[in-house]
Amino acid sequence: MKSLKNKCLAILLWAVSGFAWGQGAPAGNVIFTSGEARVISAAGVARDAAKGMAVTQGDTLVTGRAGALHVRMSDAGFIAMRPDTRLAVREFAWNGKEDGLEKSVLSLVQGGFRTITGVIGRRTKDNYQVITPTATTDGIASLGEGVFQLNVTTHVLGQ
Numbered sequence: 001m002k003s004l005k006n007k008c009l010a011i012l013l014w015a016v017s018g019f020a021w022g023q024g025a026p027a028g029n030v031i032f033t034s035g036e037a038r039v040i041s042a043a044g045v046a047r048d049a050a051k052g053m054a055v056t057q058g059d060t061l062v063t064g065r066a067g068a069l070h071v072r073m074s075d076a077g078f079i080a081m082r083p084d085t086r087l088a089v090r091e092f093a094w095n096g097k098e099d100g101l102e103k104s105v106l107s108l109v110q111g112g113f114r115t116i117t118g119v120i121g122r123r124t125k126d127n128y129q130v131i132t133p134t135a136t137t138d139g140i141a142s143l144g145e146g147v148f149q150l151n152v153t154t155h156v157l158g159q
Helices: 002-023
Strands: 026-034 037-040 046-048 054-056 060-063 068-073 078-081 086-093 103-110 112-116 128-131 135-142 148-154
Touching: 026 037, 026 086, 054 086, 060 068, 060 078, 103 112
Parallel strands: 103 128
Antiparallel strands: 026 054, 026 068, 037 046, 037 060, 060 086, 068 078, 078 112, 086 103, 112 148, 135 148
8 A cells, every 4th residue: 555655656746747847948047146136937936046047938037236147048048137137038949959949039128138149040030039118239249150149228218
């Protein structure tokens, strides 16, 4: 009887862990933080950002007045957030290969960031999007082989 309970428990734990993993496949990992930097989950749970922390679809990345946050995306892209920035990872799909299903949609609510694209958007440019209320690009630089660096800063109208 004890063996049956252990097997049932093991199956339950396996099923739950598989469900959770499938729902939150990492979009990237934090590689640097300084000052106030947080990751807020889609469920609204805020955690202090730390090196190695996973960033998933639905997360919102936030930096404070003197904060900085850098993320290496799973498609080899890079994001460097400036102070007082709020950036949401709206969609992120990457299965390790360019097959047309890959997608990255970031939403800059406030502040500024630099990004270097990874594999997503290299062939199908529409698969990489940055949504802003109003934005200024400080420059777009080609880094070769379809990889671009984009500096984006939002501006609130009337300020």
